[in-house]
Amino acid sequence: MTSLRKCFQSQWSTKELLLTIGFFIFIAVVLMADAASANEIGHDHPPSRRAAVNPSFGHVVRVLTLQDYNTRVVLLGTVLLGISGGIVGTFMLMRRRSLVGDVVGHTALPGIAVAFLVMEAISPGQGRWFPGLMMGAFIASLLGLVLTTLIRKYSRIREDAAMAIVLSIFFGFGIALFTIIQNIPTGNAAGLNHFIFGKAASLVAADVKFIGWSSLAVLVMSLLLFKEFALLCFDEDFATTQGWPVLILDLSLMLMVVTVGIVGVQSVGLLLVAAMFIIPAVAARFWSDRLLWMTIISAVLGGVSAALGVIASALVPRLSAGAIIVLMGTFFFVLSLILGTRRGVLRRWLIQLHLRRKTARLDLMRACYEYLEPLIIKANGRAASLMTKQTLEFNRLLGMRTWSRRRFNLALKLAGDADLIYSLSPTKFRLTETGANEARRVVRNHRLWELYLIHYADVAPSHVDRDADTIEHVLSADLITELNLLLAERFPHMTVPPSPHAIDPHIIESTEEPAASAVDP
Amino acid sequence: MIDDSRVDADEYPEWSPLSIHDMTVAYHRRSVLWDIDYHAPPGQLVAIVGPNGSGKTTLIKASLDLVPKLSGGVRFFGKPYRQQRDRVAYVPQRGSVDWDFPVNALDVVTMGLYRKIGWCMPVTRKYRQMALDSLDRVGMAAYARRQISQLSGGQQQRVFLARALAQDAELYLMDEPFVGVDAATERAIISILHELRSAGKTALVVHHDLQTVKEYFDHVMLLNMRLVATGPTSDVFTPENLKKTFGGKLALLDQVGTRMSIGEGGK
Numbered sequence: 001m002t003s004l005r006k007c008f009q010s011q012w013s014t015k016e017l018l019l020t021i022g023f024f025i026f027i028a029v030v031l032m033a034d035a036a037s038a039n040e041i042g043h044d045h046p047p048s049r050r051a052a053v054n055p056s057f058g059h060v061v062r063v064l065t066l067q068d069y070n071t072r073v074v075l076l077g078t079v080l081l082g083i084s085g086g087i088v089g090t091f092m093l094m095r096r097r098s099l100v101g102d103v104v105g106h107t108a109l110p111g112i113a114v115a116f117l118v119m120e121a122i123s124p125g126q127g128r129w130f131p132g133l134m135m136g137a138f139i140a141s142l143l144g145l146v147l148t149t150l151i152r153k154y155s156r157i158r159e160d161a162a163m164a165i166v167l168s169i170f171f172g173f174g175i176a177l178f179t180i181i182q183n184i185p186t187g188n189a190a191g192l193n194h195f196i197f198g199k200a201a202s203l204v205a206a207d208v209k210f211i212g213w214s215s216l217a218v219l220v221m222s223l224l225l226f227k228e229f230a231l232l233c234f235d236e237d238f239a240t241t242q243g244w245p246v247l248i249l250d251l252s253l254m255l256m257v258v259t260v261g262i263v264g265v266q267s268v269g270l271l272l273v274a275a276m277f278i279i280p281a282v283a284a285r286f287w288s289d290r291l292l293w294m295t296i297i298s299a300v301l302g303g304v305s306a307a308l309g310v311i312a313s314a315l316v317p318r319l320s321a322g323a324i325i326v327l328m329g330t331f332f333f334v335l336s337l338i339l340g341t342r343r344g345v346l347r348r349w350l351i352q353l354h355l356r357r358k359t360a361r362l363d364l365m366r367a368c369y370e371y372l373e374p375l376i377i378k379a380n381g382r383a384a385s386l387m388t389k390q391t392l393e394f395n396r397l398l399g400m401r402t403w404s405r406r407r408f409n410l411a412l413k414l415a416g417d418a419d420l421i422y423s424l425s426p427t428k429f430r431l432t433e434t435g436a437n438e439a440r441r442v443v444r445n446h447r448l449w450e451l452y453l454i455h456y457a458d459v460a461p462s463h464v465d466r467d468a469d470t471i472e473h474v475l476s477a478d479l480i481t482e483l484n485l486l487l488a489e490r491f492p493h494m495t496v497p498p499s500p501h502a503i504d505p506h507i508i509e510s511t512e513e514p515a516a517s518a519v520d521p
Numbered sequence: 522m523i524d525d526s527r528v529d530a531d532e533y534p535e536w537s538p539l540s541i542h543d544m545t546v547a548y549h550r551r552s553v554l555w556d557i558d559y560h561a562p563p564g565q566l567v568a569i570v571g572p573n574g575s576g577k578t579t580l581i582k583a584s585l586d587l588v589p590k591l592s593g594g595v596r597f598f599g600k601p602y603r604q605q606r607d608r609v610a611y612v613p614q615r616g617s618v619d620w621d622f623p624v625n626a627l628d629v630v631t632m633g634l635y636r637k638i639g640w641c642m643p644v645t646r647k648y649r650q651m652a653l654d655s656l657d658r659v660g661m662a663a664y665a666r667r668q669i670s671q672l673s674g675g676q677q678q679r680v681f682l683a684r685a686l687a688q689d690a691e692l693y694l695m696d697e698p699f700v701g702v703d704a705a706t707e708r709a710i711i712s713i714l715h716e717l718r719s720a721g722k723t724a725l726v727v728h729h730d731l732q733t734v735k736e737y738f739d740h741v742m743l744l745n746m747r748l749v750a751t752g753p754t755s756d757v758f759t760p761e762n763l764k765k766t767f768g769g770k771l772a773l774l775d776q777v778g779t780r781m782s783i784g785e786g787g788k
Contacts, residue, residue: 094622224641231632235618238684241585242636243606289668291623482705 063314070201071314077208078200078267078306078321080215082276084260086302087222089277090284090295091253094233099163100254101274103148104141104261106167108270109174111140112195113181120184128192130207134262137195141258144170198269200310200321207266214259221256222295229253230291268322276302279329286340301336305329357414362442364411365420367400368392368431369439387436394427448483535599537561538608538692538723539584544593546576546583553579555747557593561692562740564721566714568728568754571744572767577727578614580744581694585611597692606636610690612681614697620670626680627665630655633687655687656680658716660709675706682713693717693724700729711737734758 115136120127151162264273284298309325420435533540539561546554554576582588584595597605630652659679743749743766750762
């Protein structure tokens with residue numbers, strides 16, 4: 001039960017996650033609407049619009065078979081980006097720094113703007129020199145992350161608040177600079193907007209080479225330092241005592257995030273780049289309980305989302321690849337949320353259903369035994385045949401526990417299906433041979449556990465019953481064996497230990513000493 | 522640097538697994554520990570006892586350089602911690618990590634060996650076997666492949682203990698290992714402590730259960746922001762010293778005193 005309860009208390013708040021995802025969907029829809037309206041207003045060529053809606057068959061084939069050199073280049077670059085985003089995102093999620101991607105994206109904006117202004121000042125008209133802009137973005141993002149770390153370290157502001165502050169300030173500053181740039185007469189700022197919303201289609205071979213090298217660096221680094229990063233994410237203090245340079249490891253992680261983030265800004269846009277980190281990682285968590293597998297799954301999901309996004313945007317002109325990549329990621333996230341083999345909603349629901357049914361059946365068996373217990377005690381050991389010969393009445397059994405009629409009926413049906421009981425009439429039934437054995441077993445386990453709690457855990461005897469009810473159903477076989485051994489020392493004469501608390505008095509006629517008159521084999 | 526120059530064999534004797542000299546620690550301008558002077562006896566089980574907020578955890582963390590010291594110094598076997606990492610193992614409080622992390626019990630124990638494995642090297646079968654042996658010592662070999670969130674509190678504590686055992690150190694610093702554990706785990710930890718003592722190793726254990734101090738530990742260190750008393754349990758663990766340590770909480774103390782005398786009468 002504890003493990004199950006833990007299962008239900010997911011560590012990252014699902015509500016927050018859904019809100020984030022919702023926000024990304026909103027952005028994506030806005031972008032698509034923007035692209036569509038641009039189509040309508042900006043172009044007065046009806047054929048191109050028709051092509052936007054219905055790409056020709058030949059075009060589809062050409063894209064899907066990657067005959068187009070340009071598509072190939074863009075696809076390769078974006079997939080590499082998706083893969084490294086997925087890998088780095090896993091570490092970020094595990095380090096509880098899910099917002100880092102957002103910080104990198106947003107803080108890149110003023111970097112790009114300042115780099116543009118500086119380059120324009122040096123040689124007018126050359127402001128859009130790509131490596132220069134990237135360098136500006138890189139420096140600004142790194143500055144943002146360092147600032148976040150400093151704020152957290154030297155003030156009592158929490159890390160999430162520090163991140164929110166830094167990214168807002170940088171982004172606001174960047175927007176202000178962009179307004180200035182737009183008003184410079186010489187400034188040709190047309191291409192700069194790509195950085196905000198991203199334009200994967202604008203990738204050229206040189207960019208892909210750059211992305212390729214960065215991704216390779218990230219891949220090699222995370223492979224080599226996998227166990228070090230895992231240790232850092234799991235137990236930072238322990239890593240420190242073991243002499244690992246925690247600060248350097250942390251900085252390397254940040255460097256990886258900034259590298260992937262900056263590279264991603266060009267194709268996905270600085271607003272959506274965070275999604276490339278976090279969505280695949282969160283989705284992967286639903287499928288695996290091992291960090292290595294989670295990282296691999298996250299990388300695959302990131303890569304596949306990126307590929308699907310690029311192909312979709314190549315098929316439909318003016319469709320922003322970045323938005324589709326995020327939407328694809330969201331699709332995989334929802335799929336994982338439901339179907340995930342480790343923490344998927346469906347799996348949890350099935351486990352709970354199974355447990356509920358098992359509980360109902362065991363409760364019924366216990367009630368049956370307690371119903372018959374006075375007779376068993378009187379029979380003094382010759383109970384085996386007695387249990388299967390006695391008729392049990394529906395209404396008296398229903399009154400023995402606080403359960404609803406519906407739940408009671410479910411328990412009866414399940415026990416009947418399992419051949420534990422058979423009915424004589426709608427209100428009367430008997431235990432089968434299997435049922436009698438099962439009832440004895442269940443009560444024995446239950447009472448072993450009660451005694452264990454009383455003797456070893458200082459639980460007040462009056463509080464035991466309810467706890468025992470829940471824990472009994474998750475007792476493992478080896479624990480039962482251990483308890484049996486423990487109790488055999490104390491009660492060598494018992495097969496079924498007597499109940500340590502009085503069973504509902506109106507059920508047992510001889511309430512005087514239910515515990516003393518134990519079943520004696 | 523200044524510390525190194527005034528290393529003194531009297532202040533930091535080599536025989537003592539942990540020597541603390543004039544240590545003061547403060548958080549946010551409020552001092553938590555004042556002028557602690559202490560030499561841990563070698564080959565003994567030592568309980569660190571004190572009320573909540575008395576600085577027990579801080580003492581361990583400051584010794585291990587996890588929190589900064591305002592003044593004073595700490596040596597392990599006569600040398601600074603950074604030269605003695607291999608001889609010291611640390612078992613943090615169970616609540617200090619996220620048990621929902623995607624690793625299994627064996628992975629966590631293997632982390633105790635990462636230092637031996639070294640930078641960038643993968644975890645080979647040899648090390649996995651070492652980790653498994655450690656898990657076996659705490660009776661958890663059967664749970665090696667289980668995800669850590671599916672372990673009970675006591676089992677999680679034993680995994681942490683196994684990680685420290687894997688380090689094969691000479692001094693073990695344990696922070697509240699007995700908190701919230703089941704009877705089976707308590708017995709497992711005790712038997713491990715006895716094994717360690719038989720092997721000539723030292724354990725400093727932050728302990729909260731006054732009733733079991735006499736039974737489990739040879740030495741005791743009573744702490745309440747300052748060092749109240751330290752020495753063999755039979756000499757130091759007295760009602761007067763406890764009163765000095767726990768101060769105004771007399772009702773609790775009387776209760777404990779009664780229970781202790783009952784416990785002794787029963788023996």
